[in-house]
Amino acid sequence: MQDYIDLAKKNGITLLDHGKCQFCGANTKRGIHECLEIFNFGFYDIDFSNIENYIYKFLIVDTHTLQHPEIHGRWNNHFHLSRLHLIFKYGVKWTYKLSPKLSDYLNKYKVDKQDEYLTPPDVSNRGHITTIDILEKPTNEMECKDLIKKWAMEVYNKWGNHHDIVDNIAKNFLNMKK
Numbered sequence: 001m002q003d004y005i006d007l008a009k010k011n012g013i014t015l016l017d018h019g020k021c022q023f024c025g026a027n028t029k030r031g032i033h034e035c036l037e038i039f040n041f042g043f044y045d046i047d048f049s050n051i052e053n054y055i056y057k058f059l060i061v062d063t064h065t066l067q068h069p070e071i072h073g074r075w076n077n078h079f080h081l082s083r084l085h086l087i088f089k090y091g092v093k094w095t096y097k098l099s100p101k102l103s104d105y106l107n108k109y110k111v112d113k114q115d116e117y118l119t120p121p122d123v124s125n126r127g128h129i130t131t132i133d134i135l136e137k138p139t140n141e142m143e144c145k146d147l148i149k150k151w152a153m154e155v156y157n158k159w160g161n162h163h164d165i166v167d168n169i170a171k172n173f174l175n176m177k178k
């Protein structure tokens, strides 16, 4: 997990070790490090061995990445926003098989789009729901799932400026898949 420290450095960001998460505003004590721990280990209400629950894994990864783009590579924004768009707008039932297909498509796409950046929303404007809420608020699996969906939808909408771009990606991806 040193990756995110290196990526932040590369992006010119100093990671803060205390207080709230500097990227999503989660009410943590150890900042982004704690936020990532919750992301990695905290959603224990959901049984991820059940195939029907995979969708929540995808939503969690996409949403957390888009709330913390400074600790990821820039093309991750394209991938995760496109995936949320495919799930929310086109009702795609995402599976593990589709992720490498979307990556392959984006690898070709980005050759001609080297100047295309999806500028993230300001840190104060990435949605009210954070990892801490998902960890602390739900009292059962159903509530946890509902909150993850709301979290994902909220963050997806905060990236609304770029929905046009990912809509093109989504359409081409769906055509390619036929």
Ligand SMILES: [Zn+2]
Pocket (backbone or CB within 6 Å): 021, 022, 023, 024, 025, 026, 032, 035, 036, 067, 068, 130, 131
């Ligand atoms: Zn955070």
